[in-house]
Amino acid sequence: xxxxxxxxxxxxxxxxxxxxxxxxxxxxxxxxxxxxxxxxxxxxxxxxxxxxxxxxxxxxxxxxxxxxxxxxxxxxxxxxxxxxxxxxxxxxxxxxxxxxxxxxxxxxxxxxxxxxxxxxxxxxxxxxxxxxxxxxxxxxxxxxxxxxxxxxxxxxxxxxxxxxxxxxxxxxxxxxxxxxxxxxxxxxxxxxxxxxxxxxxxxxxxxxxxxxxxxxx
Numbered sequence: 001x002x003x004x005x006x007x008x009x010x011x012x013x014x015x016x017x018x019x020x021x022x023x024x025x026x027x028x029x030x031x032x033x034x035x036x037x038x039x040x041x042x043x044x045x046x047x048x049x050x051x052x053x054x055x056x057x058x059x060x061x062x063x064x065x066x067x068x069x070x071x072x073x074x075x076x077x078x079x080x081x082x083x084x085x086x087x088x089x090x091x092x093x094x095x096x097x098x099x100x101x102x103x104x105x106x107x108x109x110x111x112x113x114x115x116x117x118x119x120x121x122x123x124x125x126x127x128x129x130x131x132x133x134x135x136x137x138x139x140x141x142x143x144x145x146x147x148x149x150x151x152x153x154x155x156x157x158x159x160x161x162x163x164x165x166x167x168x169x170x171x172x173x174x175x176x177x178x179x180x181x182x183x184x185x186x187x188x189x190x191x192x193x194x195x196x197x198x199x200x201x202x203x204x205x206x207x208x209x210x211x212x213x214x215x216x217x
Contacts, residue, residue, distance in 0.1 A: 003052055010060035015146040015155060022053060022156045036163030038194045042204055047212035054209075057156060064148055065155040068213065070119070071206040073153045077118055081111050112136045112199045120144040120151035121159065126166065126189040126197075135191055137162075137198035159202060164195020 006025065009018035027033050029049070030041045050067065057066035116123035116138055126135040138159035144150050166189050191197070 003049075003056060006053065007056055007060075010056055013060075013147070015065075018057075019146070019156045022057075023160050025053075026050075026161060036196060037161045037201065038196050039200075039204065042208055050209065051212055061148060061155070064150075064152055066153075067156070067158060067206075067209050070153040070158060070202075071209050073118060074115065074202065074206045075210075077115055078111065081114060085110075112138075118151065118153075120154045124198075126191075129169070129171070129188045129190065133188075133191070135164075135166075135189065135195070135197045135200075138202070158205060159198045161205075162196045162198055162201035164197055165192040166190065166195070 006018055006021050009015075009021060024033065026045065027035065027037065029046060030037065030044045032038075032041060054067040058069065063069065113123045119138075120141055122139040122141045124137045124139055126137065128134045140157060140160075144154060146155070169188055169190050171186050171188065
C-alpha cells in the first residue's frame, strides 16, 4: 500500500478525507471495493500495512485516533462493563442464575450501545425474525465534528468496513394459535449470509489487531 495520500490528509487535518480513504484503501486491499469486509477477509488484511495506517492516525492526532486506541477502549470498557454486569446479576438474581445463564445474556445490545456512547457513535439494532438473527450496527453521529474535539477513538470509522445486504420482511398475524396464543404481525430484517455488520466486525477486528501488534500471525 502507498500511504502518502493518507499521510497528506492527516498532516493537513483533513480528517473526513483521511477517514474515507482509510476505508476505501482497506477494502481495495482485499478486492472488496464498493462492498464490505466479510469475516474471512480479516485474515487477508496485511498486518504490516494496517499497523502503518494506525501509526499515521496516532501520530497526526496526537494519540487520539487510530485502531489501537479504539482496541484499548473496547477492551477497557468491556472489562468494566463485565464487572458491573456481574455485580448487577449477583445482586438481582443470585449466583445460581449467573452460573446457569452467564453474564452476557443481553451483551450485544447493552454493551454495544454503551460502547457507541463512549466513542461518540450511534448504535442501531436491526431486529431479525428470531432474536439470534438480530444485527447491531454502529453509525456516525453527525453532531460529532471531524476534528480533534471528537471523543477519544472516534476515528477512523472502523465499523464502516462491515456491511451486508438486507431486506425488510413482513410477517402477517397468525391465523391459528400455538398453545392458545396468537402471534401479531410484524416487520423484521433478513440479511445476506456474508453480512458482517458493526458489532460482529469490531468484536473480531480489535483482538486481531492486537495480535498483529504483538507480531502474532
